[in-house]
Amino acid sequence: MLLQIPGVLSADEVALCRDRLDRADWHDGRLTAGHQSARVKVNQQLPETDPVARELSELVLRALERAPDFLAAALPRHVYPPLFNRYVPGMSFGAHVDNAVRQVPGTAYRLRTDVSATLFLSAPEDYDGGELVVEDTYGTHSVKLPAGDMVLYPATSLHRVMPVTRGARVAAFFWTQSMVKDDGERSLLFDLDLGIREFAKTAPEAPAALRLTACYHNLLRRWAEL
Numbered sequence: 076m077l078l079q080i081p082g083v084l085s086a087d088e089v090a091l092c093r094d095r096l097d098r099a100d101w102h103d104g105r106l107t108a109g110h111q112s113a114r115v116k117v118n119q120q121l122p123e124t125d126p127v128a129r130e131l132s133e134l135v136l137r138a139l140e141r142a143p144d145f146l147a148a149a150l151p152r153h154v155y156p157p158l159f160n161r162y163v164p165g166m167s168f169g170a171h172v173d174n175a176v177r178q179v180p181g182t183a184y185r186l187r188t189d190v191s192a193t194l195f196l197s198a199p200e201d202y203d204g205g206e207l208v209v210e211d212t213y214g215t216h217s218v219k220l221p222a223g224d225m226v227l228y229p230a231t232s233l234h235r236v237m238p239v240t241r242g243a244r245v246a247a248f249f250w251t252q253s254m255v256k257d258d259g260e261r262s263l264l265f266d267l268d269l270g271i272r273e274f275a276k277t278a279p280e281a282p283a284a285l286r287l288t289a290c291y292h293n294l295l296r297r298w299a300e301l
């Protein structure tokens with residue numbers, strides 16, 4: 076499932092992030108790349124230990140906690156502390172697949188990457204190129220969103236970032252280990268959840284609403300790993 080979630084960060088939060096990031100100490104993104112992706116990765120990143128990265132990572136984590144569509148779609152068990160990247164003219168990230176397992180920095184904890192996310196921090200009119208292109212079983216999707224909006228996509232998918240030819244594309248990106256590792260099962264639960272929410276608006280007292288809610292929880296009980 077590829078899902079766009081608008082307004083994860085408010086305009087004020089985006090402005091605060093940009094204020095810090097525009098003055099930050101950017102490093103070569105290859106430092107954190109895996110073997111295959113290092114060959115196609117040409118961007119900049121903030122080191123995980125950078126105080127700006129730590130502050131903004133916390134800000135994004137707090138925002139995710141109050142983003143109902145993120146919680147419903149990703150069914151998060153663990154969220155990797157968000158990282159920050161930047162592409163200026165001449166930079167791009169060729170087709171790659173994200174590492175399946177990542178160690179959370181500064182801990183012994185390893186997280187399985189089920190859901191990948193990009194949270195856009197540049198307005199689309201401020202740069203050319205820089206589309207995130209995701210391939211899934213339904214074809215190729217090109218994503219470029221307003222600042223503050225986020226896209227979720229299966230970490231199993233091949234994806235790339237098109238070359239930036241003007242301006243700067245700044246974003247936060249991270250991975251989530253989901254309670255439900257299978258993308259098909261997770262999508263089904265999200266669809267059912269949306270349907271129940273729609274139903275509850277029009278007929279909250281209907282016995283069918285209760286029955287569908289029970290189905291949701293019983294499927295989640297079947298599939299969730301904690």
Ligand SMILES: O=C(O)CCC(=O)C(=O)O
Pocket residue numbers: 160168173193207234236246248
């Ligand atoms: O910049 C993006 O939107 C995606 C970055 C990415 O795919 C990665 O770092 O693995």
Ligand SMILES: [Fe+2]
Pocket residue numbers: 171172173234
């Ligand atoms: Fe990636």
